[in-house]
Amino acid sequence: MTFSFFTLASPFSVFVFIVNILFSFTIIFLERKTPQSTYAWLLFLWIIPVLGFVFYLFFSQNLTKRKIYRYNTxxxxxxxxxxxxxxxxxxxxxxxxxxxxxxxxxxYNIEYHLNVSHALxxxxxxxxxxxxxxxxxxxxxxxxxxxxxxxxxxxxxxxxxxxxxxxxxxxxxxxxxxxxxxxxxxxxxxxxxxxxxxxxxxxxxxxxxxxxxxxxxxxxxxxxxxxxxxxxxxxxxxxxxxxxxxxxxxxxxxxxxxxxxxxxxxxxxxxxxxxxxxxxxxxxxxxxxxxxxxxxxxxxxxxxxxxxxxxxxxxIVSSGPDDPNQVIKQGFIRMITNAEKYILIQSPYFVTDESIMEALKIALLSGIDVRIMIPNKPDHIFIYWATLSYVGELIKYGARVYIYDNGFLHAKVLVVDDQIAAVGSCNFDIRSFSLNFETNAFIYDPEIAVKLRDIFYRDIEKSIYYDTMAYEKRSRVIKVKESISRLFAPLL
Structure with missing residues (x-):
């Protein structure tokens, strides 16, 4: 007598298995997700089948084809x-x-936002x-x-x-x-x-x-x-x-x-x-x-x-899940690639994608002074562990990372070369870039850029320098938490 999975499993297990197969097919072949997001959803579906299925229904709608806004006004x-x-x-x-x-x-920064973001x-x-x-x-x-x-x-x-x-x-x-x-x-x-x-x-x-x-x-x-x-x-x-x-x-x-x-x-x-x-x-x-x-x-x-x-x-630049261009993120990348002296970043969450990471690595390897400031306490624990993982990777390339130690840092600021800056609601994370509706002011003014730079340096005085030694000394438990959080980063 021969046995197979379908003869041994309960009807419910078979149903869950078939549903997971169908959803996996949908994620891989029918939805235009990033590779990172695709891997994360597949992993979540197969590790936690029923809960993963429910989460997918609630959290994975694709809005890029939806006509949310009225423009004929x-x-x-x-x-x-x-x-x-x-x-x-x-x-x-x-x-x-x-x-x-x-x-x-x-x-070309201005022209990009005019053409793609429709920002005057x-x-x-x-x-x-x-x-x-x-x-x-x-x-x-x-x-x-x-x-x-x-x-x-x-x-x-x-x-x-x-x-x-x-x-x-x-x-x-x-x-x-x-x-x-x-x-x-x-x-x-x-x-x-x-x-x-x-x-x-x-x-x-x-x-x-x-x-x-x-x-x-x-x-x-x-x-x-x-x-x-x-x-x-x-x-x-x-x-x-x-x-x-x-x-x-x-x-x-x-x-x-x-x-x-x-x-x-x-x-x-x-x-x-x-x-x-x-x-x-x-x-x-x-x-x-x-x-x-x-x-x-x-x-x-x-x-x-x-x-x-x-x-x-x-x-004034806005982005959202209805727009596949991720224009605020692309605006950040243009600023980063334009940098000749320094790049200053403040964000409560730093769980970004490969395009931002590669742009920052290229800047670091080109001799640009890159400094990143994050909070000393999490309001979302998994995101915080993932943040430590991402900044830790940049530390290896020479980035200077500061942990703000005077409360909770919630600022979303990017300053480049005493010339331009961006301030708004957009964090340096995948959620802000692709899932949330965000708006930022891209500012072309040396005086304002210098003011924001000076504020950043005053914040350094209230921060802990998170160097290579501190990062390497973290416990094995923290390393495991970082790895797990980073694995599911596209879903956080």
Whole structure:
């Protein structure tokens, strides 16, 4: 009598085996995933069959073919006209950046974002940098308090604690005064806001929306794709962008994380137009409830006239799982490959892909000073172990790694050569590059780059230097944790 797997196994085991085979076939042949992501999903499916199957259903949707955004809108028609003018100027070899050094050296960075990211280049912007939550929220609340026409807000996380209540009360107050208030938040990150607070905002004349909400009431198959953006636009003239969410922990009031070290920008100037456009595109994903009535007669209410003045060059660049180009990551790579002196990186998570790793290795082997700063404590333990693995690999090539030891480092900053910088919501990790909806400001201004460089060096004084010796001394248990975490890095 002969036996086979199918005669010995239970019907359920056979079912799971067949399902895994089918899903493996789908992952390998039908879905355009990276090799790293493909290997990770296959491993997960076969090590933990049932749980892996459930996770795959919830976390592995491909959005690159989905039409999430509406572009046939009055405001977008005007924006596209400006884009065409700038593209033509570059084709005609005209200089669109006022700074001659920037115009010459970073022309192709600007052109890339114009062509692929559809990001306008604007020169006349003033920038304030905030690294402390109290300073940032004082500035934000003051700007909202002084708003006269519109307040548009988009955040990943809004907690309903001391700061969150004050935040919601201020928005409700401004709506009651007749200011157009629109609040947009991520479906997961906004779950802390009670319905009573949202209803009060609505009854006062304000509006709220959930970014790209799930079509199913109790099952969200889009769990893996989060609106990670943190942007605010006041009266169409003033914008905020960076890493701070809304909640007491971002003021350093939570003992677990301690002092919260982040980076946020206040921008006054034409870059606010780009943030406004980003907000409107995202707002229109939130359903029929969140209607916009913009036309040729009232468009100046949202895009007001501003005097031309000297200031920082900025492009507001957004990326998401609906776009296969990963434009923020590609923008980082262009900055890294342009470097001649130094590269400074601050990120709470450093779980990146081979393209970033290779670009940094080439820079290191070319004599570029590469410095990376990460937190001293994890808010996601597996990601932290994977982070140590990736920075450890770069240490072998000569990178200088610092572990910030004065609280939790949440800043997302890249600075190159005292010339250009990038600040926003995008971490140096695979999730930010390919799964989250992110927005960053790419800044072409030596003065701002130097300020961010100086902030980095002040942070070094509050950090531990993580050198080759320290990395090699880590325990065998830590090495195993790093290896396992890195193996599943594309899924983290």
């Amino acid at each position: 009055p405001e977008n028609e005007q924006y596209q006209l400006l884009l065409r003018r700038q593209k033509k100027a570059l084709v005609d070899r005209q200089r669109i950046a006022k700074n001659k050094t920037i115009a010459k050296k970073y022309r 280049y604007t020169d006349n912007n003033s920038i304030d940098i905030y690294t402390d939550g109290h300073e940032k929220f004082n500035a934000l609340f003051k700007a909202i308090e002084n708003a006269r026409s519109t307040v548009h807000i988009e955040y990943y996380i809004i907690k309903y604690d001391g700061l969150g209540r004050k935040f919601m009360e201020l928005l409700t107050k401004k709506a009651r005064e007749g200011v157009e208030v629109r609040l947009l938040f991520d479906e997961m990150g906004g779950r802390y806001i009670p319905k009573s607070a949202l209803k009060e905002l609505e009854s006062s004349g304000g509006q709220y929306g959930i970014f790209f909400p799930s079509r199913l009431r109790f099952i969200n198959l889009r769990l893996n794709y989060r609106d990670h953006r943190k942007i605010v636009i006041i009266d169409g003239k003033t914008g905020f962008i960076g890493g701070f969410n809304v909640g007491d922990e971002y003021l350093g009031l939570k003992k677990k994380m301690g002092y919260w070290r982040d980076t946020h920008l206040k921008i006054e100037g034409y870059a606010a137009y780009e943030l406004q456009m980003r907000f409107f595109l995202d707002w229109r994903t939130s359903g029929n409830k969140a209607k916009l009535n913009i036309n040729s007669e009232n468009i100046h209410r949202y895009f007001p006239y501003m005097e031309n003045c000297e200031g920082s060059g900025i492009q």
